[in-house]
Amino acid sequence: MKKLYLLPLLLATTLPLVAQTYLGKQKDIDQILENIGKFSASVVAGDYDKIAAAYTEDGKIFPNRRDIIGGRAAVRQYWVLPEGVRTITHKITPVEIKVRGREAYDYGYYEGTTRRANGEEVSWRGKYVIIWRKVGKEWKIYLDIWNSIDG
Amino acid sequence: MKKLYLLPLLLATTLPLVAQTYLGKQKDIDQILENIGKFSASVVAGDYDKIAAAYTEDGKIFPNRRDIIGGRAAVRQYWVLPEGVRTITHKITPVEIKVRGREAYDYGYYEGTTRRANGEEVSWRGKYVIIWRKVGKEWKIYLDIWNSIDG
Numbered sequence: 001m002k003k004l005y006l007l008p009l010l011l012a013t014t015l016p017l018v019a020q021t022y023l024g025k026q027k028d029i030d031q032i033l034e035n036i037g038k039f040s041a042s043v044v045a046g047d048y049d050k051i052a053a054a055y056t057e058d059g060k061i062f063p064n065r066r067d068i069i070g071g072r073a074a075v076r077q078y079w080v081l082p083e084g085v086r087t088i089t090h091k092i093t094p095v096e097i098k099v100r101g102r103e104a105y106d107y108g109y110y111e112g113t114t115r116r117a118n119g120e121e122v123s124w125r126g127k128y129v130i131i132w133r134k135v136g137k138e139w140k141i142y143l144d145i146w147n148s149i150d151g
Numbered sequence: 152m153k154k155l156y157l158l159p160l161l162l163a164t165t166l167p168l169v170a171q172t173y174l175g176k177q178k179d180i181d182q183i184l185e186n187i188g189k190f191s192a193s194v195v196a197g198d199y200d201k202i203a204a205a206y207t208e209d210g211k212i213f214p215n216r217r218d219i220i221g222g223r224a225a226v227r228q229y230w231v232l233p234e235g236v237r238t239i240t241h242k243i244t245p246v247e248i249k250v251r252g253r254e255a256y257d258y259g260y261y262e263g264t265t266r267r268a269n270g271e272e273v274s275w276r277g278k279y280v281i282i283w284r285k286v287g288k289e290w291k292i293y294l295d296i297w298n299s300i301d302g
Contacts (some may be wrong), residue, residue, distance in 0.1 A: 006187060063298075064299060145296050146296075
């Protein structure tokens with residue numbers, strides 16, 4: 001019987017802290033989840049072309065204290081970090097993804113760490129809403145809005 | 152010919168500054184636009200019950216520097232202003248509304264003025280993304296995220 005006692009603990013440590021709801025065809029959900037992972041990888045790699053390619057041609061971002069920024073070139077420019085600054089970690093945790101045809105909404109949390117030019121590391125976390133759009137066979141970000149939790 | 156010269160000026164002063172795109176059945180678009188107007192009116196009236204009723208029962212708001220706030224009671228509480236503080240003006244200008252079945256996304260701008268307890272008036276403006284959901288015959292706000300442009 002000893003093993004049974006371990007089960008709740010095991011579940012508690014391996015399940016995500018946030019319940020996740022994914023509604024839509026598995027294939028669509030899988031590609032959106034894959035794209036979310038790739039987006040974080042591109043940010044950490046500082047691969048601005050891949051970051052920009054994650055958005056639709058007319059994709060729009062809504063950064064705090066700025067106007068809406070639309071179009072891939074402008075969106076790419078937003079993501080370019082100043083010389084010497086790097087994103088060390090970046091993680092997105094979707095809470096809910098709902099696909100309807102060739103569009104989807106997605107909301108959840110993001111977190112990460114930035115290393116400043118002076119070597120100082122700063123952690124941040126926030127929440128987001130994304131509107132995804134299927135372009136050909138690819139899911140792309142059409143609207144991307146977020147704000148912080150802590151800072 | 153004199154009148155022709157006036158036409159561009161007339162158009163420039165009467166057309167909205169932002170192109171607006173509404174996609175969906177006219178009936179749905181009309182109700183969403185009406186609800187947007189009513190929401191601003193409820194905020195200015197300080198009618199917290201009406202503000203809360205604009206959201207779905209499981210509606211969620213994403214205020215800056217806070218966690219996601221979910222459920223009508225918690226959403227209502229968020230909107231309650233401190234004693235003596237009032238919202239004097241509140242205006243929402245949707246840029247794009249797209250209805251798909253019983254859901255819609257909507258993004259655009261908001262602006263307003265708050266009168267503080269000491270009588271000082273503060274203006275603010277920002278941008279937002281809303282996910283609307285049709286509940287019975289009524290369009291309600293399911294997700295509501297925003298952040299500032301200036302401040």
